[in-house]
Amino acid sequence: MNTPATSNKVQALDPLTLPLTGSSLIEASAGTGKTYTISGLYLRLLLGHGGQTPLTCEQILVVTFTNAATEELRDRIRKRIQLAYKCFLGLTVNDPFIETLYAQTVESERPIALKRFDLALKSLDEGAIFTIHGFCQRVLSDMAFESSLLFESEFTLDDSEYLHHAVRDFWREVCYPLPMMMAQQIDKHFVEPEKLAAKVRRLLGASEAQPSTTPKEFVSLSQELITSINRFKLAWTAQQEATFELLTNLPLNGSRFGKASDGYPKLAKLFDELTNWVSYGQGLPPQKTLTQLALSDLKLNKGGVLPTSKEAPLLAQIDDLLAMINDIIPAFLVRAQAGIKQRFIQQKNQRNLMTPDDLLTSLAAALDANPHTLATAIAKRFPIALIDEFQDTDPLQFKIFNMVYQTPALVTLPDSDISANTENDANAATTPYQAAQSSLGLLMIGDPKQAIYAFRGADIFTYISARNQTQKLYNLDTNYRSSTALVDGVNHVFNQHANPFISDAIPYDVVKTPDSANQKTLQEATPQTAALRIKILKEDPDNGLNKPTARHILASDTAAEIKRLLTEAQRGQCCIKDKPLIAKNIAVLVRDRNEAAIVKKALSARNIGAVFLSRDSVFATNEASELALILRALANPKDEPRIRAALATSLFGYTAQQIDQFNHNEDARQQVLDEFTHWHELWVRNGIMPALLSLANDRNLVHRLLAKNAVQTPEGETEQTDDEEVNLDASGERRLTDFRHLGELLQQKATELDGSSALINWFEQQLIDNQGKDEQQLRLESEQNLVQIITIHKSKGLEYPICFIPFVSLARGGTQRPEPLLYHANGKLIWDIQGSDEAYEQYKKETLAEDLRLLYVALTRPVYACYLYIANQSKLLKAGISSQLYETAIGYLLGIKDKNCDGELLEKQAKALASIDAISIDEVASVPDSSVFEDNQAHNVQLSAKSTQRKMGLPWRVGSYSGLVKHLPHEKVSPGADDEDFTQDSALVEDNPNTLALNRFSFERGANAGSFMHLVLELFDFTQAETELEPALIEAMKQYGFDQQTWLAPLTAWYHDILHTPLIKPDHSQLCLAQLTANQTLVEMEFYLPISQLNATKLNALLAQYGYINNFSFDTLKGMLKGFVDLVFEHQGQYFIADYKSNHLGNQLQHYNHHAMSEAINSHRYNLQYLLYTLALHRYLKLRLPHYQYDVHIGGCFYLFLRGMSPESLGSGVFFDKPDAALIDQLDSLFSQPVGSEAC
Structure with a gap:
């Protein structure tokens, strides 16, 4: 990593004078106010401060690398804009930057600035603050024409299913026909397609990687x-x-x-x-x-x-x-990478799918294909770009921003004009390219010392290359997070080495602190000046110090020290700003879940609660592996070998004796088979999540796991080899959280996949990939006041009052070479396909460099104190001590150069660090304190339920006519026949129940028939019945399952009768449905009536006053009343309601006379229904018609009993009523009555 350092001079950043155009790189060490700086620059861009044109939120592009960071940035920017708005109103704000900005704004321009801030606050949610993938997606969707891409592409976060298919297609097409000798070699290395997929996956994400050599085809x-x-x-x-x-x-x-x-x-x-x-x-x-x-x-x-x-x-x-x-395997891998990539792309193209990585590659390809038009469009849309966390960029991401903001592609003049201008006016002040660039700005903010995401594709070498190309370099060098003593300690540790991060391009610049940082101290019974507290663990002179033993001792000492601090805090002798230290003020920083589990066990043994936060994938857990076995058994409930495998899982909880009973006891065997059949049927019928929840309930999973709510470490941990990694986190809460999380992911994915086999294949593919996508990361199992155990990767960007770093001196596990092995040479990413020793050494060097950056991140998290443990992990050989400390970041900084490091050398090198008061050196106790922490607060506080001091308010809900009539507190309201009541149809007159005639009276009754009748009347224009009625009937019959051959002719004749039956009402000329044009009708009018408070007693009293049925009983309703009116139509300036009823009142037309219909309406409470409909239409017309009057514009309500409608029997099947205007007015008032009012 001997990359030459840039020759550009680094300047201290003044955010008020930083040029906002051109390219600038701001290097912000940990705790130096990176987000504060970004939000300050955002304010300047909004105002046009510094001579720039003012920009809107939609024009200022801010890019970061995670969704969480995006939301945090948006929130922080919003708060700074709010402060600036207050300041420009003339209010005092405690923000020197904003106050200076205010002072530098001409007084006459301050009202305009205030308006700009106000507009920014209103539009910030639509502001251009994106993740890198969100930015690419926005450009590709909004600029589809310029990018020459499809306008509509489906976006997916999970492409593992398509990779799975691509790998299997390649395996089948390439591997199956191979000669035996070739097949044997392939099988020896990969065994199955999934193993190949695991190796190819990383290569697909590192498309720029070049093979170290070119093997034969x-x-x-x-x-x-x-x-x-x-x-x-x-x-x-x-x-x-x-x-x-x-x-x-x-x-x-x-x-x-x-x-x-x-x-x-x-x-x-x-x-x-x-x-x-x-x-x-x-x-x-x-x-x-x-x-x-x-x-x-x-x-x-x-x-x-x-x-x-x-x-x-x-x-x-x-x-x-x-x-x-x-050469077989290298040649095969090169062929596999190309072949699988091609098939992978084809799979997604065929489905028009795009993943986050595809967004990047598509935008980069579009810029390559059309650099002038697309780059100009992007730059015009976003003249200024602020790239946060720039150290986490990769070559493709930098290429995109470089092409937009730093290349000649932006020039809008033709090439000939550019060359002519340049040649003919050599003395011109600016070229056209420079003029085009003058209003653009690329501001990159990052810290190469915190570049720790290589596993996600981040490339520190890209950052270094970008740094060397950047016009202006700045740095932030004042730490506002940590105490002065802690900052001094960290400065001292990294200044021990001339090249602390291995690369010359990543120097360590001493960081300062403000005066206020001197007051940041941990108040202890015995005051300590040292904020960086180093504890060393020497090897045993006779046996060395293996990794499991070291981890056990270090975890025990960490837990003992945490117990001491918390115990003193309870006595008031360990405080932060005069407040006693509490458990959640303490963080233990680890590298993975295995280390976390060891610490959690040590804390649990001392009665100290802890929670683990990680970026690990839930698919990397033991629960995921066991659930895969259970899923196979659930999908195949008669497959006894699969069932035995499921029974053997700890999730299932069977003992060896119970499994033996399954094998030999027929009753026990049948009971288990019946259970699996039941869960299988639940899966098929209701989905995977209900099946898993039923299984968990039947197997008492929650009780069993929580009863074992402690980490259970396998016996003989110290007998394991140094490199062995085990999953030790077996706490009940953790396992239960993982089980539920996996179930949710399965349920979500089941909506996208077809069948149980596809779902299981997807699940098993995740076990191989376990990439730790956002939705797959381990969830927090508890939110109590607990010690925070967190991976160093996840801790980046966070801060904690006190941190413990117990394991960074232990060498990484495993000596096996990674596959594929990627390393850098001359700034380029190389894929080592031959397994060369030189490549492996370079890889280890780059790994050590990242470990140094991880150590820097860890040491810069705490505010008040940091405990750093250094153990001499080693073996005792005949030739002497063989230490692994030199392989670690802290060993490198201590100057440990090789295996020849013993306890004395470690102590000597460590004590050299203690030359300043900010650092102390102690040895780990040979027998750590194992006493239990007594949480006095937890035992002494008497808890009780808080008494309510107010009456509970009514729940806001959406009701309906059906709910009021049937006393249903919650109901689904849908258009059609859902509001009809068919329960009493069978009790009404039946003159000839055995008739076989195919007519309106023998047609099916009930909800299905009712919905069918309604649908027919919704599907055609009444005035076009001659041509549109029969197709409408056929369409509705298909949907509701009626036989066309049997019923088409009778129904056609019946519906012609319905359309031509006169709608008779007093003092009105005859009208029929067939006369109503589409412009006169509104079908299925949906309405919502706001209701302040409606109770049955008051409604009954009002209805009784006007002679309507009034024995309603329902819960008091507050919220909205929802409904659908079958038909609203206009005729001669009046508006009518028509509601279709399919009720069967008898087998003759006279059974549908006015008396019979009135009985049905009263029996089913339809009168309340049409009162509600009338009120809804009344309110609507009041808003829409000038000079509206109820008596003039409301025509009334028709209730059309469809089975009784016939032109030959006037009045049959047609019921009419027009409610009194005074009733509707009082009903309107009743619905609008304020809560608590007694007025009727």
Whole structure:
């Protein structure tokens, strides 16, 4: 990482004078007010401060890298704008920047500035504050024409299903036809497609990575290998004896080939192995045997001379064969990356899908294809861009911003004009390009010392490259977060090394503190000047110090010190600003959930509660692995092997004896099978979440997990190897939270996938990927006053009064090379496909550099005090101590250069840090305090329920006519026949119940028929019945399941009767539905009547006054009354209500006379319904008609009993009423009556 540092001079930032155009990079060390600076620059841009044109919130682009950071930035900017607004109103605000901004604004312009702030507050929610992916999505959607992309693309956060299909397609198409020898080699490395997917996934996200070498093309390599093997077999048969004789005459290495005096027996064995393979083998030759016989690796004793390839052609041929075999996997991976990527893209293109990564690649590709038009459009839309957390950028992201804000693509003149202008006016003050750039600004804010997200694609080398290209460099060098002593301590630690972050391009500049930071102290019984408290743990002189033992001791000492602090706080002897320290003031910073679990166990043993916050994926938990087994069993409830696997999970909770009962006891077996069948049916019928909740309830999951609400560490933890990682967090709350979280994710995904198999495949793919997407990150299991255990990655951007950092001196687990291995060379990302030692060393160097940045992040989280533990993780070998401390960030800063570090050297180097008062050095207690913390507050406080001091208000709700009539407190209100009551139809007159005639009277009764009849009348224009009625009937019959052949003719005749039946009312000319044009009608008019307070007693009294049925009983209603009017129509200047009733009153037309209809209306309380409809129409017309009068404009209400309507029987099936105007007015007043009023 010896990247040359930029030659640009770094200036201290003054946010009031920073040029807002051009490119500037602001390096903001931890705690130096980065967000405060961004919000201040935002205010300047709103005002046009510094000679700029004022911008709106929609024109100022602010980009950060997470949704949470976006919302935080928006909130902080809003608060600064509010403060500025108050200041420009003339109010006092405690913000020096805003006060200076006010003072520098000309008095005559202050009213305009006030308006700009007011507008900004109103429009900030629509402001251009995005994540990088949100920005790309906005550009691609709003500028689809300029970007030449589809206007409509579906966006998805989860593309794992499509990657799964792409990998399997590639596996099937490429791997299945392979010759056996090639297939064996592929199978040896990948076993199954999912293993390949796990390795390719990262490569797809690092598209700029270049292979370290270019291997032969996979197909041609396969053909060449087959030819070479066949040639080698022939050569072996012909030359093996001569080659053996040649070798036995050489001074061969005895450890590899055996003793010469015994005739080199190991050599003979190697030859026998190859002879057997040549004679009988079908696949590749034994590679270990080939390696030992290869000419290039032939081991001879000292003084021996290797034969030449001409002298030992068979051994030279082995060299060539080995090289080809070793090229198989690199060639396959290159082919797989390209092939899977192609199929992956095709999968998404076919579905018109885009993922967050696709947004970036699509925008970058669009800029490449159309740099002038698109870049100009973006720059015109967003003249100024502020990029937050710029150290977390990647090459593609920087390319996008660079093309928009720093390249000549923005020039709006033709190329010929540019060149002509430049050539003909060499002395011009500015070129057209410079003029185009003059109003644009790219302000990047970041801290390379906090670049810790390489696993998410962030690339510190991109930041360094951008830094070198930037016109102006600034820094923020005053820490407003931490105490002076703590800042001094951190400065001292990182200044111990000349190159603290390995790269020359990332220097450590000393950070200052304001005067107020001197007052930030932890008040303790014995005052301590040291804020950075280092505790060292030496190795055992006889046994060294392995990693599990070290973790156990460090966690115990951390818990003991936390217990001490909390105990003193209860006595009033450990305070922050005179307030006793509490548990949630303390954070323990760890690297992963395994370390968190060890700390949590140590705290739990001392009766101290803790909660773990992490960015880990919930799919990386044990619960996810177990749930996968349970899902397979639920999907296949007759598959006994799968059921046994589910029963064996800790989630299921079966003991070994119970599983044995399932195997041997028929009753027990059948009971379990019945349970799984029940859960399977629930899944199919109601969804996966109800099935899992039923399973949890039936298996008493909540009680079982919470009863074991403590971390259970496997016995013999200290016997594990240093590199072994185990999942130790088994607390009940944690596991229950994970189970519920997984269930929710499954339920959500089930809406997108078809069937249980697809859902299970998706779930199992997540177990492999476990990328830790936002919605998949572990949730907080508790929000009580608890010690915060948090990963260093998640802690970035946060602060805590006191921090413990117990494990950073322990080497990373595992010595296995990562696959794929990515590293940098000359600023470019390289994919090591050959497994070279040089690449691995560079990778480890970059990993150590990131560990140094992680350590910096950890040390800059606390405000008052930080406990840093340093342990000499080591082994005791014959040659002496073998320490791993040199592999760690803190070891690097201490100057530990190799394995030869013992306790004395550690102590010496650590004490060198204590040369200032801000740092103290102590040793970890050999026997940490294990006493239990007594939480006096938890035991002494008497808790009781708070007594209510006021009456409970009525719940606001939406009611309906049905609710008032049927006394239903909550109901769903839908258009159609839902408001009809069919319960009494069967009790009405039935003259001839056995009739078989197909007519209106024999047509089906009930809700289904009622909805059908309503729908028909909604589907056509009444005046166009001759052409539109029959298609409307056919459409409705299809929807409601009526046989066309049987019912089309009778229904057509019946509906013609309905349309032509006169609607008779007093003092009005005859009218029928067939006369009403579409312009005269409003179908299914929806209304909401606001109700302050309505109770049944007052409504009954009002209805009785006017002679209407009045025995209603319902809960007092406050809120809205919702309904749908079947038909509102206008005729001769009056407005009428028509409601269709499908009720069966009898089998003859006379059964639908006025008396019969009145009985039905009173029986079903339809009179209240049409009163409500009339009130709704009355209120509507009052708002819409000038000079509205009820008696003039309201025509009345028709209730049309469809089965009784016939032109041949006047009045049959047609019921009419026009409520008195005074009743409607009083009903209106009743609905508007204020709460608490007794007026009627």
